[in-house]
Amino acid sequence: MNKSYIDLHIHSLYSDDGEFTPTQLVEMCYEAGVKIMAIADHNWVKAIDEAKKKAGELKMEYIPAIEIDCTYRGINLHVLGYGIDYKNPAFNQLGEYILKQELNCSLKKLELTNQLGFDLKKEQLDALSSNGVYTGEMFGEALLKDERYFNHELLKPYRKGESRSDNPYVNFYWDYYAQGKPCYTEVKFPTLEDTIKLINEHGGVAVLAHPGNNLKGQFELLDEMVKLGLQGVECFSSYHSEEVNRYFYNKAKELNILYTCGSDFHGKTKPSIKLGEHHSDVEEEIKDNLKKYLGIG
Numbered sequence: 516m517n518k519s520y521i522d523l524h525i526h527s528l529y530s531d532d533g534e535f536t537p538t539q540l541v542e543m544c545y546e547a548g549v550k551i552m553a554i555a556d557h558n559w560v561k562a563i564d565e566a567k568k569k570a571g572e573l574k575m576e577y578i579p580a581i582e583i584d585c586t587y588r589g590i591n592l593h594v595l596g597y598g599i600d601y602k603n604p605a606f607n608q609l610g611e612y613i614l615k616q617e618l619n620c621s622l623k624k625l626e627l628t629n630q631l632g633f634d635l636k637k638e639q640l641d642a643l644s645s646n647g648v649y650t651g652e653m654f655g656e657a658l659l660k661d662e663r664y665f666n667h668e669l670l671k672p673y674r675k676g677e678s679r680s681d682n683p684y685v686n687f688y689w690d691y692y693a694q695g696k697p698c699y700t701e702v703k704f705p706t707l708e709d710t711i712k713l714i715n716e717h718g719g720v721a722v723l724a725h726p727g728n729n730l731k732g733q734f735e736l737l738d739e740m741v742k743l744g745l746q747g748v749e750c751f752s753s754y755h756s757e758e759v760n761r762y763f764y765n766k767a768k769e770l771n772i773l774y775t776c777g778s779d780f781h782g783k784t785k786p787s788i789k790l791g792e793h794h795s796d797v798e799e800e801i802k803d804n805l806k807k808y809l810g811i812g
Contacts (some may be wrong), residue, residue: 522553524724547790554811558606584712625640628698640653682786724749747760775804
């Protein structure tokens with residue numbers, strides 16, 4: 516896997532499934548050789564002031580960003596907003612709106628999880644959550660650490676050396692809590708159109724995150740999204756195969772839109788994902804892109 520000096524998709528502890536403080540992440544990026552970075556937390560911009568200050572001290576290029584959950588044609592998507600006016604209260608207001616729903620969904624998730632044949636207690640999740648939101652990754656962590664279920668058949672694929680063990684917690688989320696899975700609970704997210712509008716109205720550029728993950732089997736939808744105003748695509752992602760990276764890279768050039776790269780680093784939630792690692796081999800082109808669209812670099 517190629518290691519880049521650009522990483523535009525990183526999560527801090529202000530994301531429900533993130534681990535590190537903004538300052539820690541900037542220092543970790545610096546150590547990893549990342550020179551241009553963005554923390555893009557889920558639906559919050561709380562990390563930016565602290566991270567920007569630290570990045571300035573280390574003479575790194577820092578891009579204000581957010582990752583917004585939204586929907587298009589019934590598909591849950593993640594859209595990255597780069598270069599936003601993060602001081603505008605609209606972004607954290609969105610975070611509050613989604614947080615209220617996630618708190619309600621967390622108890623429903625616990626109920627659905629136990630219907631799979633477990634007896635998890637609320638206290639086990641509270642020990643992992645800082646704000647009362649229980650993510651699918653937290654359920655994976657709690658169950659895999661629970662001695663009662665050491666030999667449970669359902670958990671075997673996530674144990675060391677097995678088929679889903681590379682990122683066991685997030686894989687458990689994808690397999691049981693993602694859209695269409697047994698423990699999925701619906702949160703009403705903004706539409707793609709409203710998300711693009713929110714980002715654009717506050718000075719930002721809207722970029723579709725890890726499309727290989729969210730548009731499985733429906734890659735052609737990107738063309739429709741660009742017609743709606745989407746301005747870019749994260750073609751280089753730690754989730755993508757070389758073939759998928761190349762598809763979206765070529766597609767971005769064909770559509771004449773911004774193309775970016777990001778690891779989607781979270782920490783313990785996704786242990787096999789490292790900062791600056793996302794299969795990209797065109798950093799200089801991406802840097803030129805950032806200059807053209809955001810005046811960065």
